[in-house]
Amino acid sequence: GAVVSQHPSRVICKSGTSVKIECRSLDFQATTMFWYRQFPKQSLMLMATSNEGSKATYEQGVEKDKFLINHASLTLSTLTVTSAHPEDSSFYICSATLMNTEAFFGQGTRLTVV
Amino acid sequence: GDSVTQMEGPVTLSEEAFLTINCTYTATGYPSLFWYVQYPGEGLQLLLKATKADDKGSNKGFEATYRKETTSFHLEKGSVQVSDSAVYFCALSTQGAGKSTFGDGTTLTVKP
Numbered sequence: 001g002a003v004v005s006q007h008p009s010r011v012i013c014k015s016g017t018s019v020k021i022e023c024r025s026l027d028f029q030a031t032t033m034f035w036y037r038q039f040p041k042q043s044l045m046l047m048a049t050s051n052e053g054s055k056a057t058y059e060q061g062v063e064k065d066k067f068l069i070n071h072a073s074l075t076l077s078t079l080t081v082t083s084a085h086p087e088d089s090s091f092y093i094c095s096a097t098l099m100n101t102e103a104f105f106g107q108g109t110r111l112t113v114v
Numbered sequence: 115g116d117s118v119t120q121m122e123g124p125v126t127l128s129e130e131a132f133l134t135i136n137c138t139y140t141a142t143g144y145p146s147l148f149w150y151v152q153y154p155g156e157g158l159q160l161l162l163k164a165t166k167a168d169d170k171g172s173n174k175g176f177e178a179t180y181r182k183e184t185t186s187f188h189l190e191k192g193s194v195q196v197s198d199s200a201v202y203f204c205a206l207s208t209q210g211a212g213k214s215t216f217g218d219g220t221t222l223t224v225k226p
Contacts (some may be wrong), residue, residue: 004157006157032212033212034213041221042218042219043203043216043217043218043219044203044216046214046215049212049213051116085184093157093211095158096136096212097212102163103148103160103212103214104160104161105157106157107158108155108157109157
């Protein structure tokens, strides 16, 4: 099946710094990618929809200036957590759809802000 | 808005036991329904899906039937294995597969 690769899988950063997470569709073109956040022992919450060549669409309550999303090509979307704080520590997962019939998820990024 | 209610966990079973994880949903329109599995430290993998009423999704011995009359999509497996231990998420989407609403997840532990 289609593969979505997310990098890095784990990152630890200092409070106040920025972290970039990459999401790549390896063998298909994804005009739309999605970013989710998962708190420990909780479900996935959609943060934003990333559209190739245009601005991302953020869900209500998600700070767009804090979570910068760029979808510069049909195979790459990036999520940058700016000025990270400990409360931003979480598991971030991206997904991309193939023909809008099936979603493929990246392996996730465990972000720890210290 | 759309919502998914999943059976609370954790669920602990002995190997070869029968598994049911309940899932009910609320949605406008006619959603597609999904079950995903997440192993520790990993992303989600699609387990099975159904796109219209009375469809049955199946994979790796797991099954779920799209029941419109009861707005349910319960996950079942006749004989679980230790390797089935994971977190299972029920999800729906009314806008194709990408923008999905997830249940809270059910942690399954299978003991030998």
